[in-house]
Amino acid sequence: MRKFQKPELLAPAGNMEKLRMALLYGADAVYLGGKLFGLRAFASNFSAEEMKEAIRFAHSLQKKVYVTVNIFAHNEDINALPDYLRSLQDTGADALLISDLGVWSVAREVLPGMPLHVSTQANTSNWAAVKAWENLGASRVVLARELSLAEMKEIGSKTDVELEAFVHGAMCISYSGRCWLSSYLTGRDGNRGACAQVCRWEFGLREKNRPGEVYDVAGDERGTYIMNSKDLCLLAYLPELMQAGIGSFKIEGRMKSAHYAASVVSVYRRAVDACWSDPEHYTVKQEWLDELEKVSHRPYTTGFALGKPDETAQNYTTSAYLQSHEFTGLVRSWQQGRLTVEQRNNMKAGETLEVFRPDGSLGTLVLEEMRNEEGDAITVVPHPQMVFTCKAEEEIPVNAILRRRMY
Incomplete structure (x- = not known):
């Protein structure tokens, strides 16, 4: 039972x-x-x-x-x-x-x-x-x-x-997941851990009596993704x-x-x-x-x-992903009104970011008084995984995610 x-x-x-x-x-x-x-x-x-x-x-x-x-x-x-x-x-x-x-x-x-x-x-x-x-x-x-x-x-x-x-x-x-397309077309065996995701590729249709001519399976200029x-x-x-x-x-x-x-x-x-x-x-x-x-x-x-x-x-027109927000930084610590963040995408002084906390709650943070690890004032955080600090009057928990809306 x-x-x-x-x-x-x-x-x-x-x-x-x-x-x-x-x-x-x-x-x-x-x-x-x-x-x-x-x-x-x-x-x-x-x-x-x-x-x-x-x-x-x-x-x-x-x-x-x-x-x-x-x-x-x-x-x-x-x-x-x-x-x-x-x-x-x-x-x-x-x-x-x-x-x-x-x-x-x-x-x-x-x-x-x-x-x-x-x-x-x-x-x-x-x-x-x-x-x-x-x-x-x-x-x-x-x-x-x-x-x-x-x-x-x-x-x-x-x-x-x-x-x-x-x-x-x-x-x-x-x-x-039992697929041989990747192995057949690229030599990378998806059943042994090396899938090339051939099913996401753009495909056309070829008729054997018309060599060299390729037709869109679903007719528009972007081709078709018949296995996507x-x-x-x-x-x-x-x-x-x-x-x-x-x-x-x-x-x-x-x-x-x-x-x-x-x-x-x-x-x-x-x-x-x-x-x-x-x-x-x-x-x-x-x-x-x-x-x-x-x-x-x-x-x-x-x-x-x-x-x-x-x-x-199936999605026949594109294999592109959808995504409304971009991950920009990961909170490492908060102390005495300053937040320490590890960069994930370029950030600039003055922009407003969404704060996503481990408990699922949301907040906002305006990037102000930014400084690099040496304490120098900065206006942009351009380097991958660069650590910086900024002003944050309210405590934000460790491992909270900072992100910006993309559209």
């Missing part, structure tokens, strides 16, 4: 800064990759020592860290796998995310006590498959993104193992996900910015808390929707949650 409990909020962590921001802005756990055997080779990822530091930090907050080992391994990968798995255990990781049955078998043998989660790349899309993974010792199964809420609910009613599902972030055009999916957002369907037995709400985006991690986590933290406390009267607040527009994203869709997506789930 499934035990219902408040869902975990699980966030991506592409590097240490993103991990810290995700946890400080409300995530219960994060998932990250090491230097090997993960599907995000172009994220910064973590060395063994960096991972130990990250896990110590998470555990100091009573939060968890899951490590991805989710490539589809080839023969040459297996020899190095046992030692790598042991090194992950030494870091104190709370669980490993695995998609390949061979990797699973090695991990179960080498680390018999380590909790193992079935990655979404295993495309687990029915209750029988969930039961099969449970029989193999899975602590949790991450469901395929191609499931409706009704299908999730049926799985939840017929299984007992923990279930995890994506609630927000980029969608892959291929089934559960919108981003998932299930903020409005948290009650249904809870009723389906989903115990972990997962946010996609290890390649995204620290601003993205903080903003999206903050919204879902408030939403999960509100939904759990009163699911019958849960409503999506406009301020949450406004916040999700401030970070880099594509137009939002509900994906497969309400049934098979139609043509509106």
